[in-house]
Amino acid sequence: MNIRALSNKSAFVLAAALVLAGTTAFAAPKRLATAKPDNCVACHGKEQVLPAGHPKTARMTFANCLECHPKDGPASLSGKLPLSHKHHLSGANCVQCHGKSKKKEPVAAEVCHTCHEPEQLARKTSGIKPQNPHTSKHYGTSLDCNNCHHQHEKSEDFCIQCHSFNFKLP
Amino acid sequence: MSEEVNRENQEKEVSRRGFIKATGVAAAVAGLAMSGLAGTVRRAEAAGDAMPKKWDESYDVIVVGTGFAGLAAAIEAKHGGANVLVLEKMRTHGGNSIINGGDFAVAGNRFQKPAGIQDSPELMVKDMMKAGGDLNHPALAKIVAEKSLETMEWCESFVGAKFARLNFHGGHSVKRSVQTENASGSGLVNPLLAKAKSMGVKFAFATKMERLITNKEGRVVGVEVKKGYKFPNEDSGKPAYIKASRAVVLGTGGFSQNVELRQIQDPRLDKRFDSTNHAGATGEALLAACLAGAMDVQMDWIQCGPWTSPDEKGFGYVPQFCERIVGYAPMVDPTTGRRFIKETGNRKVRADAIMQLNHPVLIFGDSVNVARQVLTEILDKGIENGSIRKFDTVEEIARHYNIPVAPLLEEVAKWNSYVEKKKDPDFDCMIFPNATPTVKPPFYAARLWPRVHHTMGGLVINENAQVKGFNLKILKGLYAAGEVTGGVHGAVRLGSVAMADCVVFGRIAGRNAAKEKPWA
DSSP: OOGGGSOHHHHHHHHHHHHHHHHSOOOSOOOOTTSOTTOHHHHHTTOOOSOTTOOOOTTOOHHHHHHHSOTTSTTOOTTTSOHHHHHHHTTOOHHHHHOSOSSOOOOOHHHHHTTSOHHHHHHHTTTOSSOOTTOOTTTTTOSOGGGTOOSSSOOOOGGGGTOOOOOOOO | OOHHHHHHHHHHHHHSHHHHHHHTOOHHHHHHHHHHTHHHHHHHHHHHTSOOSSOSEEEEEEEEOOSHHHHHHHHHHHHTTOOEEEEOSSSSSOTTGGGSOOEEEOTTOTTTGGGTOOOOHHHHHHHHHHHTTTOSOHHHHHHHHHHHHHHHHHIIIIIOOOEEEEEOOTTOSSOOEEEETTSSTHHHHHHHHHHHHHTTOEEEOSEEEEEEEEOTTSOEEEEEEEETOBTTBTTOSEEEEEEEEEEEEEOOOOOTTOHHHHHHHOTTOSTTSOBSSOTTOOOHHHHHHHHTTBOEEOTTOEEEETTOOTTSSSSOSTHHHHHHHBTTBOEEETTTTEEOSOTTSOHHHHHHHHHHHTSOEEEEEEHHHHHHHSOHHHHHHHHHTTSEEEESSHHHHHHHTTOOHHHHHHHHHHHHHHHHHTOOTTTOOOOOTTOOOSOSSOEEEEEEOOEEEEEOOEEEBOTTOEEEBTTSSEEEEEEEOGGGEESSSTTOOOTTHHHHHHHHHHHHHHHHHHHSOOOO
């Protein structure tokens, strides 16, 4: 964007906005593709993201987190830790899904499929009642993962629009 | 690019989301920025109504929507030699088509003969016109009925769908609805999608058509879209311009989920009524077509399904329970214990009667009729989610739903005598030849409360699926098929005629779109 090409009115508003941006508390953490997964401070800075008294997470992987936070127990991290963190802590960092470009675009389902093959996934969750979340009469196994599993926001249950399956999402 | 054009583009960039993206400023600040830029926005939008300076992509035919109509159109357009792009605003394909019950009305199909059923396109048209209150455009209704058989056969032999059984829908003179093997619209949508992909049709998901672009003569020449659109966030997505050198086909469905729009048309349909539709059935494409000059018709005829249960969400299992036992089982008003309407009447007759009572009603069948009529899977799942309940006696039903016992028992006895005589003197309900009295336990019951289901009205089309404008002339370059159009069903759509309408007219639209002479 060429600042000089802006009309006076637009330039003024732009300047005002930048001033406001400086003074507004901007809470969202950075997303540093180069940060090591166990280095919370790199993205979160001074923000306290872990509860007081939580053991130091240096050199921990997601498998280590699960030692105290088993998936089906009361301390489960389901819905508490963003999926992007679970991926990063498991060795799948930003670049692996988004590629090396500076501007990270939303990821196509085919990328997810390289590790999470749909038919295999449907077999893995076939025991879930009352409905297997990874296959359905409507979409088979073709439903885009992102309909439910968001990486940088809380995940949601796509089926809940019409059904009451009460899925527990990771 | 000239300095003036450059500045105009920069202002357009600044006045829209480009401003937010360029500075990386949070949404809260954008509100302030927007109000200050109001004047600039107006000017930029006026500039945008003209043809874009540059097209980002170009195709012969652009189809909007991935339901029955859109996919059928895409296949036929590709077949006709066009380079086809299909746009879908949601992240997933199929719209309402993929979640429907898979019933397709076909006049004179192969399942009818062994059942001794006589049928014809003329009879189907008669049924459609009667239900439609003669508001149907006769030529359109005729085309759907006359082409229903060849279209079903195309679905099977060319597309690879499988139809497995014959069902009845209220308002038809005979059983004529063939159902997909898996009892779901996905049984046709998924083969259509696979076929289209194998033929080389291109797909763009999460891409919302915002605006139809017309040239100086008013011909539709392309579309403005939002790429990376995240329904329902209208601030998401980046604009792009896609040229359609031959035509645009709209297969974008109805607007049952757009409470504001549907209430404008029919003020009764407030938030009391849920919808059976997928969340994206909001009708923006229909409105975009009107903004480009297309005429709409019969928009206030909005169908509420009388067969949904307030005890489950969405469409649910109860419709495939209720609709299989009308004409085999009584439906009563729980406050009186009496029947109140013709159970085999059309959707409007029944929905209006229930809405008049202003509370849910009850349908219940005995084990013999239910076992014969209802798919085991449907019954089991309905019982599992609590929307269908099992009882040992009719008295138990009365107790559970607070129905006056004596009147209910009396009503059931009357119903049983009508079943013996195969004639209902009270409400003229059709009693099927193989219906038996409601006597053998266990009994299965479900509550019913209407849900907004289908918008009969929409864009005016002719027999070639060409859209007509408010100037009473063809809106060149624009075709439409399925629920986005109006006139096929008139006041009331008969069950299972939507699938017929969508695929018949989808094919016609696609075929004719490919035949259009390119404008450039």
